[in-house]
Amino acid sequence: MKIINKNVDYALRSLIHIAKENGQVVSVSNLAEREKISKAFLRKILQILNKEKIVNSIKGKSGGFVLAKIPNEIFLMDLINIFQGKIKLLDCFVKKNICPQKKECILSKKMEKIEKMLIFEIKNISLASLLNGDGKDKPI
């Protein structure tokens, strides 16, 4: 049971890659080759990131993508929300008001606590925090 899917992983790796180019335009061909990811698949991901204004696209020959925000304004949580939807540890029936045990349910309370913790930790991961320590980037 994996929690983060390939779209998110590839999106993140692409963003790290683009960030390291310091504003230079990066094409999908370039990215795909260097990251060993299918070009067609990566294109789709970058197109979504463009629509979501995480990156800006430059059309035409020698076009490609650049970051639309600075790295400390891009979060892993954004990517998860875009590609996988909101994180729900347990898709609890309390919310749908149909659970016969809801009045006395300790599970839902415990789960909500853990869910909050998980979300807090993931929210804390910015693109910038993933670049630090690498050398090529400027710490923020």
Add this chain to the structure above:
Amino acid sequence: MKIINKNVDYALRSLIHIAKENGQVVSVSNLAEREKISKAFLRKILQILNKEKIVNSIKGKSGGFVLAKIPNEIFLMDLINIFQGKIKLLDCFVKKNICPQKKECILSKKMEKIEKMLIFEIKNISLASLLNGDGKDKPI
């Protein structure tokens, strides 16, 4: 994106239910009706729990299921492992040794930290801990 699936939720709810019967045999018909869950679906779940020795089955008329362990020896983590496999926050390519960024990857380190935290918290949830405070059960 929900993390815990219906098998696990239903299994847990069934176990809570069975635990509250204090050793009395509970049939799937009974469970299904009281929890408003499809009987055929629940049967399959209970059969798996039986194979995994979480519950014991009693065959024949007036048969059903009882817990095979005491509630503080049954963990949510067991159910997740049985029905969804091992929790992996990020199914990282480092483990498969094919990631071009692995040497300098901060993401995988951060993810491992969060994954450990998540697993620790979930490991901490026993069936007993979900019964406490209800009144019908004996705290352990």
Add this chain to the structure above:
DNA sequence: TTAAATGATACTATATTAGTATCATTTTGT
């Protein structure tokens, strides 16, 4: 003017999750 890029979108394939159905076997209660 053409090569190389993105935009938009439709399509296919695979895996996971959810749910149903059937027949065999066991055992209690009458």
Add this chain to the structure above:
DNA sequence: ACAAAATGATACTAATATAGTATCATTTAA
């Protein structure tokens, strides 16, 4: 004895999510 009610085993279907491919249109720098 025997029918009713339960589980065991297993095969099947349906729905959804994930992963990946393909195509045509448009843009633009070389």
